[in-house]
Amino acid sequence: MINRRLASVAAAAGMAMLLSFPIFSTAAKGKPAAKDDGRETCYGCHDEVKALKEGSKHAKLACSTCHDKLKEHLDNSETRPITIIDSALCGKCHKDEYATSMMVDYEAPARKEKGIPGGRSPVMDKLLAPYGFTIEHNEPRGHAFMVTDQFVVDRFAGGRFQYKQRWAGVDQVGKTWDILEDKGPDFKMGETGKAGNPTCIQCKTSDHILKWKFLGDKDPKAKWDRTSDIIAVAKDTHNPVGCIHCHDPHGAQPRIVRDELINQIDKGSTMFARNGATDLKVISFRDGFRKIGVMKKSDSRMMCAQCHVEYACGKGFEFDSGKGVGYEDQRTNHMPLKQVRELLDHYRKLNFYDFKHAVTGARLVKLQHPEAETYAGSVHEKAGVTCADCHMPVMKNKQGKSYKSHMMVRPRSHVKESCQGCHPKWNAEQQLYQIDAIKNYISGKMRKSEYWLGELIDTYAAAKRFGVDEATLAKAREKHEEAHVLWEWWTAENSDGFHNPDLARDSLAASITASKEGVALLNKALEERGKK
Amino acid sequence: MINRRLASVAAAAGMAMLLSFPIFSTAAKGKPAAKDDGRETCYGCHDEVKALKEGSKHAKLACSTCHDKLKEHLDNSETRPITIIDSALCGKCHKDEYATSMMVDYEAPARKEKGIPGGRSPVMDKLLAPYGFTIEHNEPRGHAFMVTDQFVVDRFAGGRFQYKQRWAGVDQVGKTWDILEDKGPDFKMGETGKAGNPTCIQCKTSDHILKWKFLGDKDPKAKWDRTSDIIAVAKDTHNPVGCIHCHDPHGAQPRIVRDELINQIDKGSTMFARNGATDLKVISFRDGFRKIGVMKKSDSRMMCAQCHVEYACGKGFEFDSGKGVGYEDQRTNHMPLKQVRELLDHYRKLNFYDFKHAVTGARLVKLQHPEAETYAGSVHEKAGVTCADCHMPVMKNKQGKSYKSHMMVRPRSHVKESCQGCHPKWNAEQQLYQIDAIKNYISGKMRKSEYWLGELIDTYAAAKRFGVDEATLAKAREKHEEAHVLWEWWTAENSDGFHNPDLARDSLAASITASKEGVALLNKALEERGKK
């Protein structure tokens, strides 16, 4: 049992600790570690670590490179060693990768509300009322801001988390609590929400990997679970998503750690299959307390899908009974991995929806950034292109050494590196023009979908006030449920349809059709009402 | 009769044919053609060609420069020669003019929907419902895209015409069917329209000049007429509007070919008159089967007015009876050539409107780009400035040779060439600032007109649902009809009011006033209803 324990020891890591590491500097320089660096002792209990590490790119790193208090642990196996999960440690060798992962893209503005004219989702306040996202929902920024952006957003924690340096904090990257402060439980701020929850944090940070049971169930060995106090979890969150989310630290293998993604692939999702199979080996630690999925060949489609998918991560309701679904229920940590046209059916079968619309009472699903699903089946995906090929192209540093950018911004910021490898025929101006054509076209369709959803909502309000019968209203609500999912998918998705323009066009047209049908049946009822 | 026939022979031209031209290369180099190049034989029957050609800039070109299969024709006059109408042929000599006519302006985005916040017509989906333009209506691009943009737009042919190279086709110029493919009659795509019609194509291409009877009436000699199958016409359309739309190929005279423009000027329209007269000589071919209008002095106001006018080109309805008006009716190929304030009266007298508004049922006219009318009477027009002076300024090529740009983009892209000839006092920054001031001001008025049209529609819906009397509703619909024309004119027009800011201001204010009057009378009825 000892080997399982070691793997689950929680990190209390910080930079201070990092600096006091005695063996690290040697190991990190890549000098061959002495055979007697103690790894054999560790391997004695931790055979799954040995399997990952031996023969791998990290084979020569001593265990003490990433683990502290090993002596104490050897003396008494109940004393857990410390696991350093700070990406800065990885950055000692992988300098360019780490540096780019912490870079600020000054082209991506901060706190730019989506629900404004010209924004990503201009009539959001009407279409999503009264959901928490209507309180504040911003255009996305880089990964380095994942945690701080989430914590300061007005819908997360009632406004109690604020920048220490006020607005000068908005472009700071680093440790969460160097940048933010907690104004405390008594802090009051109007028009805020408390919609944060422990599951959604699992996509923002790698800090809780060892403290969270598979799927977030309650467990004595788990510090945090789906029902934990979000404030406490937040205060224990120090880093944005780090290297270990996608790279196994023992052996540098490409991997995924997000529980529900592993679960769904394990249960048979073929979304990431190539030639009928998904290249993922699931390794279980501590009798399934924790699982990782290791790939032979790096496939960023899965790595990115740890977060860039539609998932349920909040409380909701059951479609049939209307009964609430709380965090104790596994449906509050769920990834459908379904395509947009199948999604509503999926949630109806799962018997889960997020909220009722303020005006129509339609049972709506709130969608998250479904980039993985959207991209699946697209022209680029079928051609074998993965997320990293466009978003993390190979760059050269000042010394001329190649590295994979971990800044992960929009490919339009580096069309040369992202596009011209496959498409050398067009120059950057032409490529941007073509990219923009797609975005223009799909944005146009989004705006039309929103117009018709708005018409449906307004016509519903009139119909209800004029006493149109409940059967008609119920049909209109179903149209709303359908039209909503087919629309919101694309405004939640971060490419304005570029990832899959055909699918976007098809889905948005279907949304418009559904809304129009709803409007038509309500108008018919309104007109006939006068004639009876 | 032979001479008439020759002129009407349809082109089956393509680039392949072009290259096989035996006499062309010599002639095109401008060497004096031998007296015995055969023209005298042609002149024997075609005296109107002789009249145009002899003494003109093209006098020395052999007939075989642009016509093939002449020998066969001479052997048997029933065998028609081939007329090459491809602008590339003209481009052999007029290199810069042709090259600029096919240039892509990467500043003008593709498929940018007008009906979005910040777009040209942000609430179009509401104000034009349920007209076809609400399906897809984009900001305009250059002339080289005229045909392909029209064919791929979702409202044209149910979506069956798509780019062969998908989105990489969006900036391709050239032969229509090298760029596009036909997905076939069974292709289905949601939220599309089938609003394309043969008349509207006459403004997009010069390909049908010899196949279309004057005004598009049905005729055994005409391959296409107003009632033709639009898909078949589209497939026979290979080029965007070409040189021969504005320049007579026989003699290089400035000319116009668009039937209804010739018709209206012939019938007495004084829109383009200077000193009381319009410089246009109408030449009739084949007993009026075809007509052209030739000018002594090039006047781009008329050349551009072949397309840049308000015209009816689709099916519609009669104001009095509500009866449908089909393509067999000449009113489906009609140019009013009236100023905005007179337009509604004109259409009421013509007894023709395009569609009924989805909510109010008002009988609305859908307007097309009325640049010619708008510009008429403006300060610039009165000063003798023509379209070409600003949109086609004289440029210099790399060899320092002057040529007239045929790219026809916004003058703001070349303020120096377009404006500073007449206005040397202000630098480009100042001129752009002044231009923008007009556009800002008029755009503001357009947004206000749209707000009030929206208010009128919403108030109408409420009034109708609350049972306001039909007499009041009818008055409100008339206000809507009036306000609509006075507004849409300016959003259809491509200058945001710059062509004639005074007129724009006057018309948009009148639109607002009419809408407000409609709202007021509906609100009055709504309030009084409660008191009865």
Place this chain on the structure above:
Amino acid sequence: MINRRLASVAAAAGMAMLLSFPIFSTAAKGKPAAKDDGRETCYGCHDEVKALKEGSKHAKLACSTCHDKLKEHLDNSETRPITIIDSALCGKCHKDEYATSMMVDYEAPARKEKGIPGGRSPVMDKLLAPYGFTIEHNEPRGHAFMVTDQFVVDRFAGGRFQYKQRWAGVDQVGKTWDILEDKGPDFKMGETGKAGNPTCIQCKTSDHILKWKFLGDKDPKAKWDRTSDIIAVAKDTHNPVGCIHCHDPHGAQPRIVRDELINQIDKGSTMFARNGATDLKVISFRDGFRKIGVMKKSDSRMMCAQCHVEYACGKGFEFDSGKGVGYEDQRTNHMPLKQVRELLDHYRKLNFYDFKHAVTGARLVKLQHPEAETYAGSVHEKAGVTCADCHMPVMKNKQGKSYKSHMMVRPRSHVKESCQGCHPKWNAEQQLYQIDAIKNYISGKMRKSEYWLGELIDTYAAAKRFGVDEATLAKAREKHEEAHVLWEWWTAENSDGFHNPDLARDSLAASITASKEGVALLNKALEERGKK
């Protein structure tokens, strides 16, 4: 009494007069004026001028530098001398300051309507209906345009004031009537207003300082008062706000001249107090006919607050009786100098509001640019930063000489000079990013406030039409009154919240809450209506 008279002599100054000044050229060059330049004679009567002038920076300037017809005045004290108030005179010595004050910022567009998508106040036409600002209300431009922008705006004088050079006048600076022309009283233009009034002009020009009694009351000695014909006042207005608004010409002391600001500070307003006191010495001329407020140390917070405050300057109504309040009432020249949260109470106590909303009939206050109030209590203000530190930073001219910029544009145009003195840590890109983050965030909140105000208005209209009881409607109107002030403050204010993001956020959230409460109580009544 003579000394008082001299000070009140009206200027008929113009540039022509300026050039004929005999003594000026010497004095202006700063050469010591002869002791016998006549000032002692002037001092004989004008002791308050002596007090300001002697020992000051302007001590050596002869009285004739700025005053003409002195000899005639000395001969007969009833003959008034001429006082030159043209800033060009000051500019003879203060070249850079004057030159920058007349500079055009080509980054700030002309006649850009605020009430458009993407504008400062996109749904203004709905929220401010039927107030005059809905006719035309533009994004602000520089001070050099203050008068001409005000006169040509469609809501000011029925459109009768227009640019002489039409749109080429839009970037002209100089004498009002060199740039504008009066189309005369019979000029008609649709959708215009006649909302201009003499009080509002007092913030646009310094021309009337000697012709306007303190607070604008009627007086035989005052050429203009609050009830004067605005057309006549306009025609007597030749310059935008000039040097003498903020600098005493006799002694170069920092000063303020705007009557109601002096009045409110005199009456005890502590808005500009530092350490409990406001550094302002009020000097009265002619038994209180005119007052100025002189500071020991220049404090731009007060100088700018002469105009950049919320003030009532038009006709209105009484809250309790609904009775009209005309220009004879001092409430039509009133500065509350209150913070946003106290403003509605203030106006309720003052018993004054501007207009009733077109749909709800709520009694609304129309707000003006309250930069002074907004800035008061902000982080920057508490740190001792004044308006001039950011908006009028020290620049260097071509000769390397330092001067204070009087262009007064957005600090983002010169972040280096405006921000980096205090914040050297961040580069310009970072600072602009931080500034934009605030503006993004607060703009998002404004758009949300507008959405909810719109919802309130729409729901009110429905409730009224469905016969919801007056008691409920009255409560909803009160919510509207509250929500309106808390919102409009920020769209009237010219920084998108940057001046005080905390206050903006607080106020806008409170606006949303009030609107939501109004919507909720109306919806409740609408639903219960059905059940009775």
